[in-house]
Amino acid sequence: MTTALNGLKVLDFSTLLPGPFATLYLADLGAEVIHIESPTRPDLVRLMPPYSNGQAASHNYLNRNKQSVALDLKNPESIALLKSKISEYDIVVEQFRPGVMQRLGLDYESLAKIHPQLIYCSITGYGQTGHYKDRAGHDINYLALSGIAGHSGRKTGGPPPLGIQVADVAGGSLHAVIAILSAVIERSQSGLGQYIDISMTDCAVTLNNMAAAAEIAGNERQQPEHSHLNGGTFYDYYETRDGRYLAIGSLEPQFMLGLAQLLELPVVAEKGTSFTLQDRQIVKHAIKEKILSKNFSEWNELFSLHDVCVEPVLSLDEALHSKLADERGWLVAVPLQENSTKKEQQLACPIKFSRSKIRYEFIGKSLGLDFL
Incomplete structure (x- = not known):
């Protein structure tokens, strides 16, 4: 079996979670991903405990199947090197604030002149336009501005601090993957690449879907513990005698x-x-x-x-080691290096094809110095 995205090549300039999670999906599905990192300012994911096999466990997972290369983007030689190789790649993913890649000479307009077939995806908190575009933000801020936090939680307790990054992942990462693969299909017809502007807040707004449809129709004002799905009906969580x-x-x-x-x-x-x-x-x-x-x-x-x-309601440990997890293959043993017999348990890619295989070649690598 071959992978679904075999032959696609990706340059990934992103850090932390949204961009790397998007390119993890692309890598698992078979794309060749080169993760470009600073030689002096490490991606914080590399530093975050806990650690496994001498590296941060989050880095090992998010950068699975990817090559990691150190390049100083403030060095003109690095920019020249990237431009000399850009025609070899199908996709660029970046997550800097608007204007940064333009100042570096690595923006879409500059690279598209060299490689018109390039698909270029920018992931930011608030998008490339509007008065919020230069603001800093995190998942909790995007959920606040998108309306999700405002109609979640309890009337007396306020919005809940979630244990996962909804806007980062369901908003930014997965919408980026959809957009990138759509552009790949479109390119097969037009012969041209294009620019993709992904705002995590824009995408988070669409996750309101059912609630927003009711709000826009004017039939039901959304507020905590009011609608069918946010605690306004018996659709809810209930405590047992022993506190579960x-x-x-x-x-x-x-x-x-x-x-x-x-x-x-x-x-x-x-x-x-x-x-x-x-x-x-x-x-x-x-x-x-x-x-x-x-x-x-x-x-x-x-x-x-x-x-x-x-x-x-299961704890994360209970969920990951449940019968359902075993039956559906939620965990996978990934080699520490290519063809290594030593392996690390990680979350598996949830996509299941009838023919195409999912790729699990190696965990996230230490930072390399050569851009092959």
Whole structure:
């Protein structure tokens, strides 16, 4: 079997998470990725604990299957070298603030004159235009400005600090991959590359999808614990007697009826579809009190036998070592180097093809000095 993106070559100037996660997908799918890094200012991902096999575990994962090359972009010789080799590459990914690559002479306009077929993707917090374009930001800022944080969490507790980077990954990284591969397909028809402007905040806004559709239609103002999916109905998390949690998502009539029967709470079936605040609170209170009556393991045993959209809230360790993780191959053993027998456990690529293979050749490498 061959990889799906075999033959594509990528120059990756990005750091930290959004760009590197995007190019990780490209590398896993078969593209040749050269990660360009500063020889004097290391990518912070290389420094972040914990460590595994003498390197940062995050670096080992995010830079899997990639070659890492040190180049001083303030050195004219490095710029000349990059320009001399740019025609060998299909894609450039960069994550600097707007204007930086232009000052270096590595912007799309400059490189497209040399290589018109080049696809060039810039990932930033706020995009290349608008008065926010030069502002610094992190995932929590993008979620705040996109409206996601504003209609999440509890009325009394405020927005939740999430344990993952939603805007960085689901916003920036994955939208970048979609855009890049779309441009590759378009290039096969036009013969030309193009520039891609990815704003993590723009992309995060689209993750509102259902809530935004209701807001724009003017039918339902989005606020915490108000709509179907943000705690306004019994679609929520419930504490068990021993301090663990269950996720209850039994929205459809057949699941709602099954939940009512299992919990011996006819009020769930009677008022579960009500739109009045009072009825919603009655249903949630009844479920809350019932779930508090048994331990986590007791509820798991019961709900594992019934298909009603109720599942345990697992810790990350429990999730990664669950039966589901094993059956679906969430973890993969990756060689430390090409053809090495020593391996490191990492998250696997979740994409599964019928013919094309996923590539797991080596973990993130130490910083190289030669740009081959």
